[in-house]
Amino acid sequence: MPAEFTSAIAASLPFLRRYARALTGSQSSGDRFAAATLEALLEDMEMVRGAASPKVALFRAFHLVWSSAGAPVGEAEEGLAARAERHMARLVTPNSREALLLSVIEEFRDAEIAEILGVGTDEAADLVEIAMREMEQSVAGRVMIIEDEAIIAMDIQDIVTEIGHQVTGIARTRDEAVALAARIRPDLILADIQLADNSSGIDAVNEILGQFDALPVIFITAFPERLLTGERPEPAFLITKPFSEEQLRSAVSQAMFFASTETLAA
Template identity: 50%
Template sequence: MSLAQTIAPHIPYLRRFARSLTGSQPSGDAYVEAVLQALVADSALYETKLPPRVALYRILIKVWDSVAVNNDVEERTELFEKRLDSMVPRARQAFLLTTVEGFSVQEAAAILNTDVAGVRGLIDDAGRSIADQVATSVLIIEDEPMIALDLESLVESLGHEVAGIARTHTEAIDAVNSRQPGLVLADIQLADGSSGLDAVNEILSTMNVPVIFITAYPERLLTGDRPEPAFLITKPFETDTVKAVISQALFFSTGAAG
């Protein structure tokens, strides 16, 4: 298969990424065109040891770092684009690669020519940047005390406030009635045998709030039926994963309550 045939399926996604970086499709396409021109001039830029999509995005980052192809930025009014503007370029790149583009931290490290620790630091920077704009209160629905404390520390490290920690369905509803959160982190199986899923459904019947399920029983949610949760983390979880998903949930939500 020729190089052109290998990269062709990935060009639409590269255009999406470049558009997110620059803020406009014409500017993004100018970078993509520069990538293709660079490949024509020197096919050795394409690293065959990497997966094709990773190799292609890596070239775009090299082009981005080496030349300002198009500095014209159209007026942007969409909320997520305004939030992107506040991030330093590398943090923005790491955030987009691991959330919108779906790359693993390891793949993002290869694209950005850094290590895994470097990418995690950038994602943390992005999370704090997002929190500066949408700092919110977080309700934690979790019956295991140590996990609840870990989540509380994690939430606060990103600049958010913990509105409460609920161990049962009843406590969760009472907490929401006391103070409306801007984000909910919810386990499914709770201390008294009640259901975190039922608590979340009751909460969502009265308000619109992003929810991240953190559970050892993902099969109870991933049934193939709709709706399925937009954000789901399986226990045992990695701290970096939870941080990234919190940032993603708030970044793409229309707003957050204080």
């Protein structure tokens, strides 16, 4: 394997792990399939020869490995994983969830999604639209926002309410976030990392999760690769700043489907 290609694959690996985890609903399952993908590439480069880019090659190889295993999701059989499996049963269109994640979270173009999934470009675009509609119609709940920048917080609130969720409130600091969660239990937390008083959104989330049973969490950061280190625990869902409306809509829907309480170590 050429050194340049190897370096490009290594640079793309954190993003494959993010995608694999959101797709399978499990850090352990996602990491297992990501590792299996690397092993498959080492054994047979023909499976991705001619790919548009090393990143497309890596994701294409992942899908070949994952599909050959039966495309498993939601391995856990209780708690939030069981709820995720029930939600997933409502997505009736094959490949729609995969196409959506590839488009709005990993920012692949339609032609690249088509190559990764082995479908036509027009079909890939249709799958993204279908998945967005199906997911937004399937779940609704209370969303708590932890964000110290007022304009961003307002944008998040508008987007979240437009897709049918109720915003319980906006907190600018760790203490405000903990107090808000105590007053109104959220179904989902959407949290920035750095807060107004230099406190940590990660600390706020960890304290909130200590009050309740499992809650899904989405973290916001300008440097997602710094949080996807492979060390446990780490976040299941990340949005990169600056984010698009489509990214936020998709992440919220995905988090409601694949809920996880695992957070970053403080």
